[in-house]
Amino acid sequence: MKLVKHIANLGYGSRKQVQAMFREGRVTDAEGEVLYADDKVDHDAIRIDGEPLDPPPGLTLMLHKPAGYTCSTKDQGRLIYDLLPLRFRDRAPVLSTVGRLDRETSGLLLLTDDGVLLHKIISPKSKLPKVYEAELAQDLRGDETALFASGTLMLESEKTPLLPAELHVHDARHAQLVLHEGRYHQVRRMFAATGNHVASLHRSRIGGLGLDGLAEGQWRMLTATDLETLFAP
Structure with a gap:
């Protein structure tokens, strides 16, 4: 891939703007030597205004x-x-x-x-666990742990029940929920299904x-x- 296109694809500007960087001498190698648009240089050796390029695709x-x-x-x-x-x-x-x-x-x-x-x-298929910390607007009613783990909970407008999820209660209004899938607003909708409301929600872990x-x-x-x-x- 030509240098102009490569640098433009990394978001540094349009091809026209990147071409201007070359003309202005802003694109150099690691030793500070000015590069030209038709040079063949490894990604890691390119500098813009003296700074290394962002990582190539795969970021x-x-x-x-x-x-x-x-x-x-x-x-x-x-x-x-x-x-x-x-x-x-x-x-x-x-x-x-x-x-x-x-x-x-x-x-x-x-x-x-x-x-x-x-x-x-x-x-x-990955079933990567996603861990959430929830603060609730009302006290837990007591049956949420069993309900969420049952694999039978059906959310409104859904056609299949949720996979079993683990609820770990900290106190009446604070709990950790571990999910193995990712449906739309799933945590909030799960607690809503029990008549509760999530006041604040934080995801602490993926896998x-x-x-x-x-x-x-x-x-x-x-x-x-x-x-x-x-x-x-």
Whole structure:
């Protein structure tokens, strides 16, 4: 792939804008030598304004999503992409969220431009556990643990019952819920089915991967070891 197209696909600008970067001498190698658009250079050796390029396609990252942000590139209001470098939303292939967290849910969110990996994570066959911490508007009534674990709970407008889920009660209004599937607003709808309302919701873990001290609003790229941990039994 030609350098101009490669750099444009990483979101640094349109091809015209990247061509202008070359003319201005902003694209160099690791030693500071100016590069030209027809040069053949390894990705890791390219610098723009002295800074290494973002990772090539195959990028996966985790974000500690705050409440109040939407998993979208186009909706109104605060978007999760506002928390990332602006060029990340213009990458090709696109950097997509792996599933979604609704606007008022905080916690662990994965993003990737690797379509095969995305499908592997969200596939029902993977059954990756997703761990949520819920604060409820009303006291638990007492039968939720058995109901959620039964595999018989049917949500409104659904045609198949939910897979068994594990509820671990902290106190009358705080509980941890472990899901093995990802239906639309599933946690909120499960508690609504018992006559309760989720006041706040936080996802703390996907598979074997947790936030591990990542502050709200911060993100980091995942390593090969992180991905192994994600799928670890």
